[in-house]
Amino acid sequence: MTADQAGLDLSIAALARGSEGWAATTLAARADLLASVAASVAAEAERWVLTAAHAKGLDQASPLIGEEWLTGPYGVLTSLTALQRTLRVLDAGHSPLAGRRLGRAPGGRVTVSVLPHNAWDGLLLHGFTAQAWLRPGVTAAQARSRAGLGQHVSGRAPSEDSGPRPDRGIGLVLGAGNISSIAPLDVLYELVAHNRVSILKLNPTFDGLLPVYRAALAPLIEAGLLCIVTGGADVGDYLAHHAGIGHVHITGSAATHDAIVFAGSKTDAPRLTKPITSELGGVSPIIVLPGRWSTRDLRYQAEHVATMRLHNGGYNCIAGQVLVLSATWPQKRVFLDAVAAALASAPARPAWYPGSDERMRAARAAYPVARSIPGGRLLVPAGASREAPQTGGVDSPEAWASAVPEDMLRTEYFAPVLGVVELPGTGLAFLDAAVETVNRDFLGTLGANILGVPSTIRRLGAGFEQAVARLRYGTIAINAWTGVGFLSAAAPWGAFPGHSLSDVQSGIGVVHNALLLDDVERTVVRGPFRPFPRSVVHGEWALLPKPPWFVSARRGALTARLLTEFAARPSVRRLPGILAAAFRA
Structure with missing residues (x-):
């Protein structure tokens, strides 16, 4: 065993202890932890953006810097806010869909309005909407009762079970190398949706973001819920097949997915015997x-x-x-x-x-x-x-x-x-x-x-x-x-x-x-x-x-930065500056 492998083994053992702690954490305490993460992400936002821009060869004065604000800390901050709300609603004994409008789509599908998610979305993204379409045959009552995934027991009453479902162990997240919010968002979803703590292996393209991620996600790391590592394909392969890892999530290419899952031809039996989820692009x-x-x-x-x-x-x-x-x-x-x-x-x-x-x-x-x-x-x-x-x-x-x-x-x-x-x-x-x-x-x-x-x-x-x-x-x-x-x-x-x-x-x-x-x-x-x-x-x-x-937005960088600052600390007083910048774009 190499020294690197020994270090990875120690990290997985520490995550196992963190997983036990997460299972015992109340919904309210989980929401508070996400609020702490939001504060640390906000504190690292500018360094995050500049580091990602440097990885992509962007000049700090480029209007394209706005892309790094929106697809970096902004995306993570808005997700943390939304997840906090879901946890607090569940803690109060309600479905995350309580008070949310459900509709219908062709084929009798139930739809859930997901944008705007809150009143701020309605102002800042006025004219944009989004609906999640559920699979055919799912009823509105089933949609409401099942929403909550790992944080919710269907049909529970406060006297029966006021906490989340049992923990689901340790997952490996193989991070993307193109958009800097993807890896943190995947880690958060594993933790909240599936009660899985994570070891995150960065794509080498974003190795320079390691100190930023560690600072921004420090509350998760300190709680034993996350470990972030770097390395090549050999590190990813070792972790994917490690006995202590119960699940793999990858954002990347189908070729990388297949290299992990299959030893050779896809006609052979899968080499990977544990569950894997993925987001792999396309045309x-x-x-x-x-x-x-x-x-x-x-x-x-x-x-x-x-x-x-x-x-x-x-x-x-x-x-x-x-x-x-x-x-x-x-x-x-x-x-x-x-x-x-x-x-x-x-x-x-x-x-x-x-x-x-x-x-x-x-x-x-x-x-x-x-x-x-x-x-x-x-x-x-x-x-x-x-x-x-x-x-x-x-x-x-x-x-x-x-x-x-x-x-x-x-x-x-x-x-x-x-x-x-x-x-x-x-x-x-x-x-x-x-x-x-x-x-x-x-x-x-x-x-x-x-x-x-x-x-x-x-x-x-x-x-x-x-x-x-x-x-x-x-x-x-x-x-x-x-x-x-x-x-x-x-x-x-x-x-x-x-x-x-x-x-x-x-x-x-x-x-x-x-x-x-x-x-x-x-x-x-x-x-x-x-x-x-x-x-x-x-x-x-x-x-x-x-x-x-x-x-082609001339003031896209300024608008994106202001939107990120708003996502960190929403306030009516911030709205005029955002709207003024947007209209000048």
């Missing part, structure tokens, strides 16, 4: 409904598409990768030109994620007629594979033919590559064809986006909602980006249910989910087609200006 479609769009509509939604592709440099598990367009949409060419312009005008940034250059070279080799966009971006038109007609160049009808670039649909490039697929039809016929295509041909089921003029969606009526119900994705965003679902603390986040170890696709299980909902099928996010004031013209009641997560 996210952006379905664009044909309609009559104004010039400003086209420009704004092109910036929206550029954000879906280029946020975090394109190194997101739910980065929009393929536009799905109607081949007969009269504004198709104008829209694609606007998308190319938006990709070109987005702030430049380093290709910081390991392997990005190799993936970009592979994409250029696979699609030799793709548009090279300034800033190291690539726009791959429909029919741009080697086998597609090459006559006339990228502006010819042949190059824009409605052939499907198969590699683009089955390869998550994890780089600034945006593909295009064109399908026949208009109206509901196009939407139905798009749903069938992405369900059948696209890799993964993590997130899908739909963009369309509100009047077009209204004309589609019940057919639109039925099409959404047929989309097999864990998060579906309508006139929004699925990243909004990721950042919404109460929204369940994960792949569409039903994957197996041998065909894991985008993963198994959910995280975030601060209401601790059981039987989740998906999350559906809805946003305004245009921000205020243009939202009013489209018949939408939405007061939010251009969202601060847009790559």
Whole structure:
């Protein structure tokens, strides 16, 4: 046994003692502990952001720093606040869904409103909503009684059981290396949803964040509920198969998942004999409904598409990768030109994620007629594979033919590559064809986006909602980006249910989910087609200006910092500054 392995063994033994202490901790004391964590996260927020930015080669003055505020300490703070509320509601003997509106979706599904989660969300994200759809057959009464997961015993009365269920031991969390809030959020969900204490192994990309994480999450570490380690694949493999670890959770690639689970071919028996949950990304479609769009509509939604592709440099598990367009949409060419312009005008940034250059070279080799966009971006038109007609160049009808670039649909490039697929039809016929295509041909089921003029969606009526119900994705965003679902603390986040170890696709299980909902099928996010004031013209009641997560937001960094400070210490007095910064963006 090496010294490193001996140290890991000692850490696991210490976590076993911490697990026993957690099992004896009351719900109120658990909520108080999360409040302490929130205070330490707030104290480390600026160092957290600057350290993450340094890991990604971002200048401290870059407007893109706003991404690090929102997807770093802001996301963790909002989750801590929401989880605290759930624990205190359960401690009072109520369901987390008490007083929360339940609705209905096609197929008789029960829906739970998860955004806005509180009154502050309603102000700061005005116009954005999200509902968690539960699996078909789950009743409203079952939804209420089962919400709470590891912190709640179904049907308990205060005289029977006023505490959480027994502890569930020690879990290994294999942290992501692209978004700095993911690993802490996974640790929190393991602890609260499943009563598992964690040993967190950082992705080497974020090894520099080790002292920040240890300071920000110090209350968990001091209570014996968390240990954070670094190391390569050998450390992760040792921990995953350690006898003291009862569960593994990974955020990463399907290849890494399969290397842990299987000794060789996936036809062999799994090498890993303990449960594993996962969030593994995929190829996210952006379905664009044909309609009559104004010039400003086209420009704004092109910036929206550029954000879906280029946020975090394109190194997101739910980065929009393929536009799905109607081949007969009269504004198709104008829209694609606007998308190319938006990709070109987005702030430049380093290709910081390991392997990005190799993936970009592979994409250029696979699609030799793709548009090279300034800033190291690539726009791959429909029919741009080697086998597609090459006559006339990228502006010819042949190059824009409605052939499907198969590699683009089955390869998550994890780089600034945006593909295009064109399908026949208009109206509901196009939407139905798009749903069938992405369900059948696209890799993964993590997130899908739909963009369309509100009047077009209204004309589609019940057919639109039925099409959404047929989309097999864990998060579906309508006139929004699925990243909004990721950042919404109460929204369940994960792949569409039903994957197996041998065909894991985008993963198994959910995280975030601060209401601790059981039987989740998906999350559906809805946003305004245009921000205020243009939202009013489209018949939408939405007061939010251009969202601060847009790559084209001029004051996104300031707005994101103010939002993080608000999440740490909510106050009406902070609202004017946030709104002023947002409108100047």
